Amino acid sequence: MKKKIDENQIHEKHYEQIYNLVKNDPYAQSLGIKLTKFEAGFAEAMLEVQDHMVNAHGTVHGAVLYALADHAFSVACNAYGKTSVGLSTTIQFIEAAKPGDRISARATELRRNFRTGFYRIEIFHEQSLIATMEAVSYRKDHYFIELNEQE
Structure with a gap:
């Protein structure tokens, strides 16, 4: 019988390796997004809005x-070292932000099983909620970190 993997232990044991991979996302870096918090099933990222990031209305x-x-x-869905990709997302825009604003997104895992994970992401400007996103991840069969036999 196969031993059940404790993914929270994997997160703790391989934290640095996982963190270094997820924080170095080239696209996020190109936008200036900075990872500010990383935990098992939770992530927070921040961005300072630049002038070139606006639409025709200046927002x-x-x-x-x-x-x-x-x-x-x-970041949140890959926190356990298991390759996870977005399956679906739905975003709601509530309020506008402007150049110079510092905005942050907080992704919280609601539930996770062998194949899927469910997340709620809230985007804030200061204390004001400006957007929300519901997201589902597909969890692949393999880990992107090296696990030993005891894990």
């Missing part, structure tokens, strides 16, 4: 908000 482009939320989601 933050929805794609920028989505990219910030998606990065936090990606």
Whole structure:
């Protein structure tokens, strides 16, 4: 019989290796997104809105908000070292942000099983909720970190 893997232990034991991989996302880095918090099933990322990140109305482009939320989601669902990819997302834009604003996204795992994970991502400007995203991840069969026989 196969031993059940304790993914929280994997997160703790391989924290640095997982963290170094997820924080170095090239696309997030190109936008200036910084990972500010990383835990098992939770991630927070921050972005200072630049002048070139706005739409024709002078407010933050929805794609920028989505990219910030998606990065936090990606980090949270890959926190256990198991390759996880986005399966579906739904985003709601509530309020606009402007250049110079510091915005943050917090991804919280609601539930996870062998194949899927369910997440809620909230995007804030200061204490004001400006967008929310619901996301589902697909968890592949392999880990992107090296596990030993005891894990």
